[in-house]
Amino acid sequence: MKSLLYFAKQFLARRPGLRRKIVNAIYRIPALDMRLRAILDQRDDLAWRRVDAHDLPEDARVVYEKLRNRMRRL
């Protein structure tokens, strides 16, 4: 849901007129407004903390590959 909303935001960012109309419409439905905002504001602390072997900063990737290559050779 969050990623769907994220893409919707990206889409609307390029269409400020449409975005304004949608935002104004949503604002008139407080429950929906709060719900959407809560979803967009959701923080997933662990998501970024989780280390992804395929998405490492360059320095870490070098060390990771050194380790992996050495262990493969052994």
Place this chain on the structure above:
Amino acid sequence: MKLLLDLQGALSQSRHRGIGRYTLALTRAFLDRAASEHDVRLLLNARFGEQADALIATLGGHARPTHRLVVEVPEGIRAQPGGNAWLRRAAARVMRHAIESSGADIVWYSSILEGYNDDAVLPETPPVGIASVATLYDLIPLHDQDAYLGHPRIRRWYGQNVDMLKQCDMLFAISEWVRQDAIQRLQLPPERIVNIGAAVDDWFAPPASDPAASAALRSRYGITRPYVLYNGGFDARKNVPSLVRAFAALPEALRAAHQLVIVGRAGQEEAAQLHEAVRKARLPADSVIYTGFAPDEELVRLYAECALFVFPSLLEGFGLPPLEAMACGAPVIASHAASLPEVIDKREALFNPQRVDDVTACMSRVLSNAHYADELRKYGRERAAMFSWKSVANRALDALQELAHRQSRRATVAIHDKPLAQEEQLIADISLMDGKPSDEDLANIACMVISTRKPEAVQRWLVDVSSIAEKDIRTGVQRVVRNILTHWLTSPPEGVQIVPIRFARGRYRHARRYASDLLGRTESHLPEDAIEAVNGDVFFGLDWAVDTIDAADPQLREWHRRGASLQFLIHDLLPVTLPDTFHPYARDRFDNWLRRISSIADRLVCVSRATRDELHGWLASSRLTYQFERLPVLAHSPPGVDASSTATPSQIRVELAAAMQQRPTVLMVGTLEPRKGHDQALQACELLWRSGVDINLVIVGHFGWLMESFAANLAKHEERKRRLFWIEDADDGELHAIYQASNVLLAASWGEGYGLPLIEAARHGLPVLARDLPVFREVMQQRATYFKASSPTELADVLREWLASPHRPDDQATATNWPSWKQSAERLANVIAADS
């Protein structure tokens, strides 16, 4: 002497226990005593994020970025529940590497027995080339291995840690009993163990008399009579059931006149045992009160007001609760066992904890003799005053200096001088470890290795361009971002590497493609890989990254914790200062962004002095929780102004050109939004038109927000395209021509961050009539005429008066030097570099 203090004992689960309290109190006292003479650095485990923040806040300047080493530790390396042997050993090896490469002479572990139930990690063997010191709280589990080390996993974990203790160059025992016990059980040479003792925190003192607070406290816990107090743990050695039995055995009159109040956090099993002891003692229901955990402020009053404090422990490394009670003025009796006689050196206040009748007799003596109780109170306060953290810190420092002296006479290999070789050795060692790590394990260890590296010689400024890199919609903020970043990339501040970054797919990444586009290069396939900040980096929020701040917040906090400086540029506070002129959604987003960045920033740089002053007021009135309990520093640095327009004036559209030739023109430039004062200006012009004043009102600017009815009014206005014009689509050339053909720029805005249209108008030689705002005065100084008009009528009078005697400021007399973008970028760089 270079000392590295491992503070995991104050971060891990131990922070809830005496070890955490001891570590924190001693660290404070030690740093106050030693930091001016010695280089004392702090080792923190990033896994304990918020606890590390609190510790950094508590230690203040002692924990400044240059003095802390924050190691990224993989999640799930704890000994319990197992199945992670490779990761645990690899993490321990990297921790050894972190310490070895710190350049310290001595590392002092606040607690060796860590990492069973949490992700604390210590080296598996003492680091090479550095003396190792550890605080030893006790070896009580070795006294009763069945009770404490029953499970093979905990036995193995404890054994490994004890092996590490044995290999330390020096141990700091918290009492002489612990010292003697370690000498005997670990077969250690006596000179390797120093008794540095323990102390009681200053807030354990007799509280000020407050009958209302006392009554409230007693009422909360159901205390209705004078009471006998116990505070502490509930494991078997604490011997609490014996205390219950001893209380039950008091003479009936004495027992009936008192309650037994038991304070402390008991597990389910321990609580059940306690209740069973009470049931067996056949005590009346209200005789024994179990309060559970009591916060310090309550504990102090409970100590101070008790009739007697009893501590029947069989084994104790030091015995902090009796000392706390004595410091608060309680009469205290305790076991004649383990370390307790070191705390209470008065024989008649000690009893044999194995004999309930002896405990009862000792209690009875105090409860039945007020004079003796007073004598014990007096003794307790005097005795407690002898235990200070300052003395403990002094003993520790003396021992460390002696150790450093001994170490310096030894030939040691300064391996920390060869960081690359050291890291290669680390990688070789880890790759030889038994086990089959997953890719994730290897990646985790790689990240941990990187976190142990020293800062680079060239400082990196990680410049956040998240919003503009996603979409450049040519806002005023984005104009600032483009110009500043272009100047920084083409001529970076001295000793600084500029690294544009953006938050995307859950973390910060290089913004190489945006930077390449900005510089007019066509390298569209540059990798946008992840980036991590290290100690010494600067993160600068140049862009208004309102869409990403929520998701980026944890990573920014982590970077801050590691020692990166966090700084942000603030263009205005308008949604906060003029909330009614923004859509509630936009206002809330701005408020959220401002709160988040203010909570974590080291410095907030505003584009004007006026905004800085407003921000100062906002921070003072907002109750924010700051990451390190420290307010950000506020600064200001003005944006640049484009060189005088190089656009060739183009044709003004026909109907507007005709109108401008016929009558004077009042020009307003800016987005249509409520704060710009367009509605007041139009109403003022309507009044002037009705009174026969013949002028044009020309509004140049896109539609912004919350101005639907105003825009509709413009569209159907009777003066539309006669004397009233709204130009939404003027290009630079036409705007240039409109500036030249107008008579005055009206800046009727109720609030601005800076006011670039005023500067543009002045550069076109157009007089400026501006509302009297601090920011307009700051930007325009004497080059504008200022007005205060709270109503359309007042503004109409201002315009009428000005049109009757128009005047242009004397350019020579009032020359204002607005900075170019180059100057602005340099000035901003100087502000960021100050102390970062």
